[in-house]
Amino acid sequence: MKKLAGKVAIVTGGASGMGRATVMRFLADGAKVVVADLNEQNGAETISVARAQGHGDSVAFIRTDVAREADVVAMAAEAEKRFGRLDIAYLNAGVGGAFGPIAETSVEGWDYTFAVLTRSVFLGMKHTSLAMKKHGQGGVILVTASIAGMVGGGGSHAYSAAKAAVISLIENVAAELGPDRIRVVGIAPGVISTPLVHRGKPERYEKQFKQQPWPDRGEPEDIADVAAFLCSSDARFITGETVKVDGGLLAQGVALWGTGADNTFMKSAGVNRGTTGETMVVRTLQSGERK
Ligand SMILES: NC(=O)c1ccc[n+]([C@@H]2O[C@H](COP(=O)([O-])OP(=O)(O)OC[C@H]3O[C@@H](n4cnc5c(N)ncnc54)[C@H](O)[C@@H]3O)[C@@H](O)[C@H]2O)c1
Structure with missing residues (x-):
């Protein structure tokens, strides 16, 4: 039995990037999917890719501005109209x-950022949870946050603050909706191509893509696979959690002592006994000696 068989999902931002990859993964896992996006041309392209993979009857597109409440209401209604119910909302x-x-950030730019990245998640949680409560069988609300909302230096001021707000919403709303068996979870991507x-x-950004310890570039499918897991019953006891999917980028942290083989702590071995007056033995490691 496919993991999402019988489930109806909405994917916002499903016309491109990690949203599109997740649409394809949800369809492959047996779900019916409403793709909600502002970009109609890319939305149509997503639908034709889905059709070419034999999922034509299981997918629909609705033009949606996720920052507008009327559009978000229509989006939730579309899932019910086309496929009879709503089980999964990926607010991405x-x-x-x-x-x-x-000092150069305008109020208009700030408000636009928060409307698209944060108000959208509030509206999505509000209206998709109402749809899930109608059938009383629970559901999953998944949100794309960002590592930029967890630490400084990952994005612009407005973007990072908007994503931090979303991580807080995930925790607070998860606590409210737990008794309704609606899980609220997040993914915090690192740098994804x-x-x-x-x-x-993509070739112009190879340096950024390879910033993390993991050698491979982060691809949209790396997010889609985690999204599929978090929205399946395999993750039934996970709620209020935002999972980093970043190839170890945040684990690497501030990298004060360098990264990878250039990390000072990787070039020698010993025990630092501080200012105790005891002898400190340090052995310099030759490059061939490192395991
Ligand atoms: N790519 C990364 O490295 C990265 C890292 C962390 C977080 N993210 C987040 O991942 C999510 C997906 O981004 P992506 O990288 O796949 O980008 P993308 O540009 O490929 O896809 C984003 C989609 O969102 C749609 N969209 C934008 N504004 C909209 C609106 N108001 N209403 C409806 N649809 C709208 C776009 O049309 C597009 O189809 C975003 O929330 C982004 O902030 C991306």
Whole structure:
């Protein structure tokens, strides 16, 4: 039995990047999927890719601005109209938003960023949870946050603050909706090779893509696979959690002593006995000696 058989899902931002990859993964796992996005052309392309894979009857597109309440209401209604119910809402749509020094950030840019990245998640949680409560069999609300919402230096001021707010919403709303068996979970991607980052030229951003300890570039499918797990019953006891999917980028932290083989602590071995006056024995490691 496929893991999402009988489930009806919405994926916002499903016309591109990690959203599109997740649409394909949900369909492969047996779900019916409503793709909700502002970009109609890319939405149509997602639908034709799904059709070509034999999922034509299980997928629909609705033009949605996730920052507008009327659109979000229509989006939740579309899932019920087309496929009879709603079980999974992946609130993933996003943009880079306002950037620049704090003194150069306009109120309009700030508000746009929070409307698309944060108000959208509030509205999505509000209206998709109502749809899930109608059938009383629970559900999953998954949100794309970002590591930029967990630590400084991962994005612009407005983007990072908007994503931090979303991580807080995930925890608080999970506590409210637990008794209804509606799980609320998040994914915090690191650097993922999507059009949002590379605008069609992934090779130009190879340095950013390889910033993390894990040798492979983060791809949309790396997010889709975790999304499928979090939305399946395999994750039935996980709620209120935002999972980092970043190839170890945050685990690497501030990297004060360098990264990888250039990390000072990887070049020698010993025990630092502080200022005790005891002798400190240090052995320099030759490159061939490192295991
Ligand atoms: N790519 C990364 O490295 C990265 C890292 C961390 C978080 N994220 C987050 O991942 C999510 C998906 O981004 P992606 O990298 O796949 O980008 P993407 O540009 O490939 O896809 C984003 C989709 O969201 C849609 N969208 C934007 N504003 C919308 C709106 N108001 N209403 C409806 N749809 C809208 C776009 O049309 C697009 O189809 C975003 O929330 C982004 O902030 C991305």
